[in-house]
Amino acid sequence: MVEGRCGEPGPGAITSRVSSPGPPPLHPLPGGMRDLLPAQARRRRALSQAVLEHLDRAGYALVTLPAFEFTDVLERGLGTLDPTELLRFVDPESGQVAAFRPDMTPQIARLVATHLGASPPPLRLCYEGTVVRRRSRRARLHRQLPQAGVELLGVQGLAGDLEVVALLASSLQAAGLSSFLLDLGHAGITRTLLAPLPPALASEVSAALEQKDAATIERRLAAAGTGHVPAPIARALARLPDLHGGGPRAAPHRQGAALLQEGRDVLAGTPAAAALEELADVWARARAHQGGVLEDVLRLDLGEARGLSYYTGVLFHALAEGPGEPVGAGGRYDDLLARFGRPLAAVGFALNLDALAWALGAAGVPATPPTRVLVTSADLEAAHDLTASLRALGVAAVTHLASVAPDAYASAWGFSHVLSVGSEGGARLTRVASGFVRSIEPVGVPAACARAALDLIQSEDPTSEGDAPCPPS
Amino acid sequence: MVEGRCGEPGPGAITSRVSSPGPPPLHPLPGGMRDLLPAQARRRRALSQAVLEHLDRAGYALVTLPAFEFTDVLERGLGTLDPTELLRFVDPESGQVAAFRPDMTPQIARLVATHLGASPPPLRLCYEGTVVRRRSRRARLHRQLPQAGVELLGVQGLAGDLEVVALLASSLQAAGLSSFLLDLGHAGITRTLLAPLPPALASEVSAALEQKDAATIERRLAAAGTGHVPAPIARALARLPDLHGGGPRAAPHRQGAALLQEGRDVLAGTPAAAALEELADVWARARAHQGGVLEDVLRLDLGEARGLSYYTGVLFHALAEGPGEPVGAGGRYDDLLARFGRPLAAVGFALNLDALAWALGAAGVPATPPTRVLVTSADLEAAHDLTASLRALGVAAVTHLASVAPDAYASAWGFSHVLSVGSEGGARLTRVASGFVRSIEPVGVPAACARAALDLIQSEDPTSEGDAPCPPS
Numbered sequence: 009m010v011e012g013r014c015g016e017p018g019p020g021a022i023t024s025r026v027s028s029p030g031p032p033p034l035h036p037l038p039g040g041m042r043d044l045l046p047a048q049a050r051r052r053r054a055l056s057q058a059v060l061e062h063l064d065r066a067g068y069a070l071v072t073l074p075a076f077e078f079t080d081v082l083e084r085g086l087g088t089l090d091p092t093e094l095l096r097f098v099d100p101e102s103g104q105v106a107a108f109r110p111d112m113t114p115q116i117a118r119l120v121a122t123h124l125g126a127s128p129p130p131l132r133l134c135y136e137g138t139v140v141r142r143r144s145r146r147a148r149l150h151r152q153l154p155q156a157g158v159e160l161l162g163v164q165g166l167a168g169d170l171e172v173v174a175l176l177a178s179s180l181q182a183a184g185l186s187s188f189l190l191d192l193g194h195a196g197i198t199r200t201l202l203a204p205l206p207p208a209l210a211s212e213v214s215a216a217l218e219q220k221d222a223a224t225i226e227r228r229l230a231a232a233g234t235g236h237v238p239a240p241i242a243r244a245l246a247r248l249p250d251l252h253g254g255g256p257r258a259a260p261h262r263q264g265a266a267l268l269q270e271g272r273d274v275l276a277g278t279p280a281a282a283a284l285e286e287l288a289d290v291w292a293r294a295r296a297h298q299g300g301v302l303e304d305v306l307r308l309d310l311g312e313a314r315g316l317s318y319y320t321g322v323l324f325h326a327l328a329e330g331p332g333e334p335v336g337a338g339g340r341y342d343d344l345l346a347r348f349g350r351p352l353a354a355v356g357f358a359l360n361l362d363a364l365a366w367a368l369g370a371a372g373v374p375a376t377p378p379t380r381v382l383v384t385s386a387d388l389e390a391a392h393d394l395t396a397s398l399r400a401l402g403v404a405a406v407t408h409l410a411s412v413a414p415d416a417y418a419s420a421w422g423f424s425h426v427l428s429v430g431s432e433g434g435a436r437l438t439r440v441a442s443g444f445v446r447s448i449e450p451v452g453v454p455a456a457c458a459r460a461a462l463d464l465i466q467s468e469d470p471t472s473e474g475d476a477p478c479p480p481s
Numbered sequence: 482m483v484e485g486r487c488g489e490p491g492p493g494a495i496t497s498r499v500s501s502p503g504p505p506p507l508h509p510l511p512g513g514m515r516d517l518l519p520a521q522a523r524r525r526r527a528l529s530q531a532v533l534e535h536l537d538r539a540g541y542a543l544v545t546l547p548a549f550e551f552t553d554v555l556e557r558g559l560g561t562l563d564p565t566e567l568l569r570f571v572d573p574e575s576g577q578v579a580a581f582r583p584d585m586t587p588q589i590a591r592l593v594a595t596h597l598g599a600s601p602p603p604l605r606l607c608y609e610g611t612v613v614r615r616r617s618r619r620a621r622l623h624r625q626l627p628q629a630g631v632e633l634l635g636v637q638g639l640a641g642d643l644e645v646v647a648l649l650a651s652s653l654q655a656a657g658l659s660s661f662l663l664d665l666g667h668a669g670i671t672r673t674l675l676a677p678l679p680p681a682l683a684s685e686v687s688a689a690l691e692q693k694d695a696a697t698i699e700r701r702l703a704a705a706g707t708g709h710v711p712a713p714i715a716r717a718l719a720r721l722p723d724l725h726g727g728g729p730r731a732a733p734h735r736q737g738a739a740l741l742q743e744g745r746d747v748l749a750g751t752p753a754a755a756a757l758e759e760l761a762d763v764w765a766r767a768r769a770h771q772g773g774v775l776e777d778v779l780r781l782d783l784g785e786a787r788g789l790s791y792y793t794g795v796l797f798h799a800l801a802e803g804p805g806e807p808v809g810a811g812g813r814y815d816d817l818l819a820r821f822g823r824p825l826a827a828v829g830f831a832l833n834l835d836a837l838a839w840a841l842g843a844a845g846v847p848a849t850p851p852t853r854v855l856v857t858s859a860d861l862e863a864a865h866d867l868t869a870s871l872r873a874l875g876v877a878a879v880t881h882l883a884s885v886a887p888d889a890y891a892s893a894w895g896f897s898h899v900l901s902v903g904s905e906g907g908a909r910l911t912r913v914a915s916g917f918v919r920s921i922e923p924v925g926v927p928a929a930c931a932r933a934a935l936d937l938i939q940s941e942d943p944t945s946e947g948d949a950p951c952p953p954s
Contacts, residue, residue, distance in 0.1 A: 034822055035554050035591045039574040041547035043592050046606075049543040053533070060526070065872050067853065067879030069894065070522040074514035074625055075548065075611065081508050097570035101512040118508045119516050128885040128893055133519075138548065152547055163882060298869075349507055380540065396771070399538045406540030409636060412601040420601055422542065 040151025046422060048365075051375045052154070055183055055365055056136055059156045062182035066175055068134035068158050073115040075138070079105045084347050085114020087317040095140050108140035113318070113344070113356060116159045121348035129162025129352060157338070157358030161345065164353040169290050169322045169340060172355045174297055176326055176336050177305060183364055184373045188328040188335065189255060190305045192291055193312025195319035195339060196283025197275070198248070201241050209236065213245060217313035220249035240277050247274045248311030256304040264291060264308055271310045283321075284310070290322050318344045324357070330370030331363035377441075379465060382418045384408035385429035390454070394429060397458035403465075415440070427461050437461050439468065513624025519895060521838075524848045525627070528656055528838055529609055532629045535655035539648055541607035541631050546588040548611070552578045557820050558587020560790040568613050581613035586791070586817070586829060589632045594821035602635025602825060630811070630831030634818065637826040642763050642795045642813060645828045647770055649799055649809050650778060656837055657846045661801040661808065662728060663778045665764055666785025668792035668812060669756025670748070671721070674714050682709065686718060690786035693722035713750050720747045721784030729777040737764060737781055744783045756794075757783070763795050791817045797830070803843030804836035850914075852938060855891045857881035858902035863927070867902060870931035876938075888913070900934050910934050912941065 037043075044052055060070065079096060096107040109115055112135055120131060136156040158175060160168050173190065180188055198217060202210040209232055216224040229242040237245075251271050254264035268288050275281045287310070295303050312323050314337070321340030328335050338357025345352040381398055383405055385391035391407045398405035408426075410417045418426050418440045426438040433450035435457055448460045510516075517525055533543065552569060569580040582588055585608055593604060609629040631648060633641050646663065653661055671690060675683040682705055689697040702715040710718075724744050727737035741761050748754045760783070768776050785796050787810070794813030801808050811830025818825040854871055856878055858864035864880045871878035881899075883890045891899050891913045899911040906923035908930055921933045 035557075035595055036551070037547055038549060038551060038572045038577075038579045041549070043547065043596060044545035045592075045596055046542035046544060049545040052545060053543060057530075064851075065875065065877045067877055069519035070526060071519060072517035072522040072525060074510055074516065075613075076511060076514070078509070078511060084508075095570060095573070097568060099511045100568070104511075106511045119518075122508055123516060123518055128883055128890050130882055132879065140548075167882065378537075402538065404538045404540055406605065409603055409640065410601055417601050 038151075042152075047375070050378065052361065052365060054376070055361055055368070056154070056156055058183050059179055059359060059361075060134065060136060062179050063134040063156070063158055063175075066132075066158075066178075068132045071116070071119060071133050071135055073109070073112060073119065073135060073137060076106050076108050077115060077118070078102075079107045081118050082107060082109065082111075082114055085117055085318060085344060086111060093141060109137075110139055110141045112137060112139060112155065112157065112358065113159065113341070116356075117345050117348045117350075117354075120161060120345060120352070121350040125350055130168075131161040131352070132158070133161070134158045154361040155358045156361060157356060159354060159356035161352045161354045163355070164342070166289060166293055168353065168355045170293055170297060172338065172357060173290070173294050173322075173324055174302065176324065176338065176357045176359075177302055179359060180326060180328075180335065180364070183359075184368055185328060185335070185364065185371060187371055188305065188326050188367070189307055190302065191252075191307045191309040191312065191325045191327065192287060192294065193309040193323040193325075194283045194287040194290075195312075195321060195323050196286070197280045197310055198313045200279040200283065201245055201248075203279070204241065205237055206232075214313050217245070217248060217311050220252065220311065222246055222249040225249070244274050244278050244280065251308070251310035253307060255307040258307075264295070264306070267308050267310070286321065322355070328364075328367035328371070331360075331366040333360065333363050335360055335364045335367050377424060378422070379403060379425070380421075380423045381405040381425045381427050381461070381465075382408050382414055382421075382423040383427050383429070384414045386431065387429065390429050393454040394427065394435075394457055397454040398427075398461065400455070401458055401462050403458075403462060425461075425465060429457075433457075435461065437464050511624075515625070520848070523851065525834065525838060527849070528834055528841070529627070529629055531656050532652055532832060532834075533607065533609060535652050536607040536629070536631055536648075539605075539631075539651075541605045544589070544592060544606050544608055546582070546585060546592065546608060546610060549579050549581050550588060550591070551575075552580045554591050555580060555582065555584075555587055558590055558791060558817055559584060566614060582610075583612055583614045585610060585612060585628065585630065585831065586632065586814070587821075589829075590818050590821045590823075590827075593634060593818060593825070594823040598823055603641075604634040604825070605631070606634070607631045627834040628831045629834060630829060632827060632829035634825045634827045636828070637815070639762060639766055641826065641828045643766055643770060645811065645830060646763070646767050646795075646797055647775065649797065649811065649830045649832075650775055652832060653799060653801075653808065653837070656832075657841055658801060658808070658837065658844060660844060661778065661799050661840070662780055663775065664725075664780045664782040664785065664798045664800065665760060665767065666782040666796040666798075667756045667760040667763075668785075668794060668796050669759070670753045670783055671718075671786045673752040673756060674718055674721075676752070677714065678710055679705075687786050690718070690721060690784050693725065693784065695719050695722040698722070717747050717751050717753065724783035725781065727779070727781040731780075737768070737779070740781050740783070760795065794828070801837075801840035801844070804833075804839040806833065806836050808833055808837045808840050850897060851895070852876060852898070853894075853896045854878040854898045854900050854934070854938075855881050855887055855894075855896040856900050856902070857887045859904065860902065863902050866927040867900065867908075867930055870927040871900075871934070873928070874931055874935050876931075876935060898934075898938060902930075906930075908934065910937050 094107045094110060096105055099106045116133060116135065124131065134157065139153050139155055140151055141153065158172065160172050163171065177190060198214065202214060205213065209228065212228050213225055216228065226246045229237050229245060251267055251274065253262045254267050268291070271284050275284050291306065291308060294306055318341040319339040320342045323339035324337065325334040326336040336357055336359040340355040342353045345354055381403055383391045383395045395405045395407045408414050408417065414426050423440055425440060428436045433452070435448040436445055437448060438445050446464055448457060451457050451460055567580045567583060569578055572579045589606060589608065597604065607630065612626050612628055613624055614626065631645065633645050636644065650663060671687065675687060678686065682701065685701050686698055689701065699719045702710050702718060724740055724747065726735045727740045741764065744757050748757050764779065764781060767779055791814040792812040793815045796812035797810065798807040799809040809830055809832040813828040815826045818827055854876055856864045856868045868878045868880045881887050881890065887899050896913055898913060901909045908921040909918055910921060911918045919937055921930060924930050924933055
């Protein structure tokens with residue numbers, strides 16, 4: 009948040025200025041829920057608008073899904089759900105158990121099967137909404153997670169993978185994030201290696217893979233013995249946590265080609281070898297995409313074990329400085345739509361808008377401060393007329409009615425300017441961030457005064473806090 | 482929905498074209514939930530965007546609230562809630578009962594008390610979100626109701642009432658609705674008249690007032706006897722259903738001034754007389770507002786009994802052809818904020834975006850058909866380059882990958898144009914709605930071809946289905 013040159017906080021300062029520093033909230037929220045105050049809410053709305061406009065331009069049609077579903081729809085998509093991960097309740101009308109969606113992709117599959125059965129593929133759909141997850145390692149502090157995402161249905165293999173991986177990257181750029189990494193993995197690698205293990209052991213090893221904890225993997229598999237786990241598979245599982253890297257600054261022996269070769273050695277003779285070759289194809293094509301725009305962003309993660317149970321092919325996660333979780337994640341899930349009655353290849357991603365907002369803040373991407381004008385006058389009618397004229401020009405404007413001084417009110421509520429109408433018809437325009445004042449000569453009608461004020465505002469340098477030194481105080 | 486001149490449906494036809502006409506949905510939704518398909522979802526998003534932009538311009542700062550709250554917060558705002566009106570569940574972490582918000586105003590009160598305690602009044606806040614109500618007469622078919630609304634806090638009496646009534650009207654106009662009526666009432670009229678009645682009787686009479694059912698009111702009050710209900714109050718309650726009207730086409734004896742005079746006679750000597758005078762003031766000032774822009778919209782409803790229990794002053798409902806429920810409603814609630822620890826006068830409204838979308842459809846307000854270009858070529862690389870060039874110009878574009886013919890695909894998925902790249906570098910631009918075709922000469926680079934296509938698109942008359950007769954087929 010930029011401080012004003014004259015010691016006044018900038019117009020983005022609503023949150024910090026109006027927060028009560030005193031006692032803790034009197035009215036707690038259910039765990040993980042939170043409010044967004046004006047500066048955050050405006051930024052969030054602008055963020056989702058920028059992302060949805062980008063997805064629209066890419067040809068993805070918006071659909072809107074209900075906030076909850078019967079659990080059998082969710083479980084058809086997600087497999088047996090851990091009841092502690094869901095917020096469930098009994099639908100009073102049907103007596104069936106419903107739950108807040110923890111993920112929107114099964115809903116898209118249901119929507120496509122139910123409403124879009126006759127539509128020719130490929131389907132390009134996008135969505136925005138909130139998912140609810142109980143606290144867990146993955147969802148961490150926030151239980152209500154705002155997402156925006158896409159699903160590309162009916163485009164198999166590489167062509168679909170590339171479109172969606174490139175769209176994830178360009179969506180982050182459209183949101184203003186220039187610095188991020190994109191980890192590519194493949195669901196088939198860990199899935200085929202874990203398949204022969206007893207379920208409890210597979211679950212333990214999967215959790216250790218997620219933590220990239222090779223020591224635990226080795227220990228668990230050794231304890232289980234080769235009777236349960238063939239030796240090549242045990243060896244491969246223990247090596248996977250290390251097969252991660254290949255980013256732009258990787259040492260030569262850790263670059264993508266080297267990692268892939270090491271992976272081929274490790275996975276040779278295991279059922280995971282085929283998945284690795286698919287991943288190698290996506291990696292090569294993604295690096296070459298559009299003349300190499302993604303070269304500096306892509307990494308490999310052969311031991312990727314995060315991701316929802318429906319993924320069947322390429323997996324990807326976008327990571328940025330700041331939030332301790334991906335800003336976006338997705339992958340290919342070619343079996344899911346068939347479970348709802350319309351078999352279609354599918355690949356998609358979801359952005360975590362909370363994490364993305366966090367990453368933008370950490371990267372110092374400034375929120376565009378809005379132009380908001382507080383109009384003040386001894387003559388309330390004159391002020392109302394000028395306010396109406398400013399709004400007619402598309403400028404946010406409010407007539408000052410508060411008992412506190414206009415400058416204090418403007419500063420507390422994020423107004424960029426105060427426009428004071430004088431008794432002779434002229435006006436003074438004060439830029440709140442700098443205290444810089446300019447005069448508007450008497451111009452007759454309010455519309456002309458509003459026009460003159462807008463011209464002055466538009467002539468300002470938006471990157472500076474004011475056009476001239478502060479006037480003497 | 483406009484049919485194309487050559488028999489092709491217009492670009493807004495996604496919903497009807499891609500809906501499966503066959504068997505009923507295989508995967509039912511919980512009662513009252515629904516999906517929005519692309520044409521509806523786009524329209525809904527544009528609607529909420531138009532409303533939020535208008536509220537922003539009026540100086541209302543957006544806040545975002547969680548989808549559910551502990552019931553004690555909701556009940557502190559709404560009074561004892563009928564459990565059948567709420568969707569409740571036990572928050573697994575705290576063990577407390579939480580519920581989906583049936584209304585966002587108590588949440589605003591909680592937010593203001595919790596986070597904005599130090600901010601100088603007046604507070605102008607707006608919000609958008611979904612409330613969940615169980616089916617009832619009021620919420621009818623939909624249980625998930627999308628709303629956008631405002632709260633003006635800290636402006637007492639007429640000044641606040643007028644600002645918010647005028648903002649409700651201008652918000653509907655900003656959304657594209659030109660024809661609506663605005664009923665003004667006052668919570669104090671029915672509240673003070675019902676106060677002396679035994680609770681069960683008051684509830685019955687209130688329900689009959691809501692139905693404007695004078696016969697039932699008379700019957701119930703007569704059965705109760707004057708021991709329970711003073712005669713002037715019984716007379717007044719039975720007359721209230723008739724004191725409704727005063728619209729632009731009202732007969733002379735039913736115009737606003739006549740209704741108010743009749744109301745004064747009916748309420749003379751009852752405790753409701755003071756509330757009626759407040760309503761008369763708001764009525765007179767609202768009619769005079771901005772030179773009379775609201776004159777043709779305002780009506781009076783002295784027996785207004787709808788409205789949430791926290792209202793204390795003026796009440797208003799906006800009605801339009803189509804939906805059987807108000808497109809927007811609000812009122813003054815000067816006691817609510819004190820219940821959360823920060824006493825502030827308050828007045829606000831919420832728009833029902835479902836009802837508003839319905840009213841816009843009924844009024845024949847056309848949804849702006851989006852420009853979406855489907856790019857097709859024998860050379861996939863050339864098509865990809867052209868698609869990227871169109872997107873760089875801000876145009877939604879997709880490379881055609883489907884196995885169905887481009888025209889059929891474009892028509893099913895709401896594309897406005899098909900751009901076919903020829904082998905010699907030229908292209909053909911087809912307007913989907915009309916089948917009208919124009920040629921683009923070979924221009925070298927994809928960016929120039931995209932620019933030429935955009936110039937042709939922008940030269941079209943957006944109100945017609947095509948610029949020339951259909952070519953012979």
